[in-house]
Amino acid sequence: EQKQTINFGAGPAKLPQSVLLQAQKELLNFSSTGISVLEMSHRSSDFNKILDKTKSLLRELRVCLTHFSLYRNIPDNYKVMFLQGGGSGQFSAVPLNLIGLKKDRCADYLVTGTWSAKAAKEAEKYGKVNIVHPKLDSYTKIPDSSSWTLNPSASYVYYCCNETVHGVEYNFTPETNGVVLVSDMSSNFLSRPVDVSKFGLIFAGAQKNVGCAGVTVVIVREDLLGHTLNECPIVLDYKVQAEMDSLYNTPPCFSIYIMGLVLEWIKNNGGSAAMETLNKQKSAMIYDMINASNGFYVCPVDVSCRSRMNVPFRAMGKKEGDEALEKEFLDGAAKRGMKSVGGIRASLYNAVTLEDSEALATYMKEFLEQHQ
Numbered sequence: 001e002q003k004q005t006i007n008f009g010a011g012p013a014k015l016p017q018s019v020l021l022q023a024q025k026e027l028l029n030f031s032s033t034g035i036s037v038l039e040m041s042h043r044s045s046d047f048n049k050i051l052d053k054t055k056s057l058l059r060e061l062r063v064c065l066t067h068f069s070l071y072r073n074i075p076d077n078y079k080v081m082f083l084q085g086g087g088s089g090q091f092s093a094v095p096l097n098l099i100g101l102k103k104d105r106c107a108d109y110l111v112t113g114t115w116s117a118k119a120a121k122e123a124e125k126y127g128k129v130n131i132v133h134p135k136l137d138s139y140t141k142i143p144d145s146s147s148w149t150l151n152p153s154a155s156y157v158y159y160c161c162n163e164t165v166h167g168v169e170y171n172f173t174p175e176t177n178g179v180v181l182v183s184d185m186s187s188n189f190l191s192r193p194v195d196v197s198k199f200g201l202i203f204a205g206a207q208k209n210v211g212c213a214g215v216t217v218v219i220v221r222e223d224l225l226g227h228t229l230n231e232c233p234i235v236l237d238y239k240v241q242a243e244m245d246s247l248y249n250t251p252p253c254f255s256i257y258i259m260g261l262v263l264e265w266i267k268n269n270g271g272s273a274a275m276e277t278l279n280k281q282k283s284a285m286i287y288d289m290i291n292a293s294n295g296f297y298v299c300p301v302d303v304s305c306r307s308r309m310n311v312p313f314r315a316m317g318k319k320e321g322d323e324a325l326e327k328e329f330l331d332g333a334a335k336r337g338m339k340s341v342g343g344i345r346a347s348l349y350n351a352v353t354l355e356d357s358e359a360l361a362t363y364m365k366e367f368l369e370q371h372q
């Protein structure tokens with residue numbers, strides 16, 4: 001049975017149809033084992049194969065396109081872990097594991113949206129947090145790096161690469177002058193190539209671009225392990241989890257399996273470079289529509305940092321904040337089988353197709369013509 005709804009939800013989000021079908025096919029009897037992945041011991045050799053496959057796909061896919069057109073995998077001195085607790089769990093795990101890297105227990109945070117704000121607040125429990133730029137009145141831009149005051153004795157610099165709620169995305173990697181860089185890539189992970197070697201740590205919940213809820217990927221440089229604060233819960237201790245290959249306790253087995261299927265799908269569809277091309281095209285369709293609407297649709301985000309993943313916008317019509325108009329827009333979208341949650345925000349993660357985006361752009365155009 002084909003799904004009818006076009007899912008523009010912010011996460012958990014759309015999964016590739018082929019992945020859902022494969023999971024369905026294998027649900028009762030995985031790879032002739034006679035049991036389901038849902039019933040499998042995490043210590044079994046069958047599950048270990050799933051874990052290994054998922055990990056090596058990730059290492060392979062986390063590629064970087066350098067100016068010399070060389071593709072690089074995740075470097076060998078990085079550990080890849082599959083943890084629980086979601087992105088929010090990592091807001092605590094990051095300071096618990098890394099704020100002790102230097103004796104001052106200070107960390108620098110860029111706060112450019114709700115998710116980095118939450119992370120900074122959590123870090124304050126464990127050390128001193130310095131917000132490196134003047135406070136923003138609204139989360140619609142990334143303050144120019146000339147206004148940042150980075151602390152050279154900070155244990156790390158933290159930023160959220162794509163602010164899911166506000167639709168603000170960094171299209172550059174912050175320069176930290178040698179201080180360890182940490183990034184929350186929960187909502188743009190594997191949506192474009194990234195040079196992992198520039199980071200001390202990257203984490204990402206799977207439920208947007210690479211799978212379903214339940215598993216969070218953590219990629220960490222080995223030399224940063226072992227500075228964990230005493231009060232760190234053992235399941236969040238990167239050193240322990242790295243040494244135990246994410247199997248200190250029962251991992252989210254099924255979510256890891258689903259992630260493996262999605263990674264395979266990404267690989268078969270050209271890897272993160274191909275995802276980037278598609279994601280640019282998909283988001284350009286919506287932004288072009290907004291730009292050409294003469295103020296009928298408004299995206300509050302500065303053009304320099306508009307997210308390719310989450311496009312928040314308003315339908316203004318003739319008067320500002322016309323809620324009836326926005327409700328009509330959303331009702332009409334729902335009638336066409338389009339689904340989103342929380343205002344008008346189109347999330348265009350990897351599994352959202354060009355056709356899905358096109359359907360939205362076409363609807364936006366028709367709605368505009370009807371209401372002009």
Ligand code: PMP
Pocket residue numbers: 011085086087088089115160162163164165184185186187205
């Ligand atoms: N960081 C970002 C960028 C997110 O978008 C989200 C969730 N939408 C989180 C962290 C929190 O993730 P979780 O709900 O898995 O804790």
